[in-house]
Amino acid sequence: MTRVAIVYHSGYGHTQRMAQAVAEGSGGQLLAIDADGNLxxxxxxxxxxxxxxxxxxxxxxxxxxxxxxxxxxxxxxxxYAQAWKDKLFAGFTNSAAMNGDKFSSLSYMMTLAMQHGGLWVGLGVLPSNSKAATRNDPNFLGSYSGAIAQSPSDASVADMLPGDLETARNFGRRVAEVAARLLPC
Incomplete structure (x- = not known):
């Protein structure tokens, strides 16, 4: 069985809720970075x-x-020890704006993974971009490099949209499936 670790920081709880959804999909273990930036x-x-x-x-x-x-x-x-070389990596982010330059955050995470000699797993879900699509559909925001969500600045964690959380769960499932396929047990 593959082991997935979800290491995240959440300022207001929205990113934590995304992390929980990723863990639900992957069976992974949550690892919160605290308010001081420590594990x-x-x-x-x-x-x-x-x-x-x-x-x-x-x-x-x-x-x-x-x-x-x-x-x-x-x-x-x-x-320095190349301790994470050849591990699989993936990333997710949330912001208040629809765009919010989320791709910059995913790019940062991808670069960090590449510096560690890792292999990046993208979202693997087509965007919901038809005329019939609604904001509650998975991958409505149209990401490929990782899971993204949008939470208005005055929205509580309970107000997070089901489609964004389903995207995060599907993303977690994909990471676990890719790990099971590619990595020896």
């Missing part, structure tokens, strides 16, 4: 043992949160 005890060991690492962060001002960036900078230790 809990045993976090680095969990990432080392994982077959796939899924990054998650809100998109603030066109990029990942500083807490996620602090985690990324701290990952220079496993980078």
């Amino acid at each position: 809990p005890a045993g976090g680095w060991e969990l990432l080392q043992a994982a077959d796939a690492i899924v990054f998650g962060a809100p998109t603030y001002m066109g990029g990942v949160s500083w807490q996620f960036k602090k985690f990324a900078d701290a990952s220079s230790r496993p980078w």
Whole structure:
């Protein structure tokens, strides 16, 4: 059985809810980056043992949160040892705006994964882009490189749209399936 770790920072709870949906789909273990940008005890060991690492962060001002960036900078230790080489990686993000420059955050995560010598798993879901599509359909926002969601700045976590959460669950399932296919058990 493959081990999926979902390492994420969430400022207001929306990204955490996405992380939970990714975990529901993948059977993965959540690993929250705290408000100071640190992992809990045993976090680095969990990432080392994982077959796939899924990054998650809100998109603030066109990029990942500083807490996620602090985690990324701290990952220079496993980078130096090439400890995450050939692991699978994926990423997700949420912002208040429909676009919000979410692709910048996913690109940052993808670059981090590539620097670690990893293999990136994209969303693998066609966008809901027909005239009949609704905002509650999976991948309505039309991402390919990772899961994205949009939560209005005055919306609670409970107000997150079912289509965005279904996209995150499907994404988690895809990461686990790709890991099971590509990685030896």
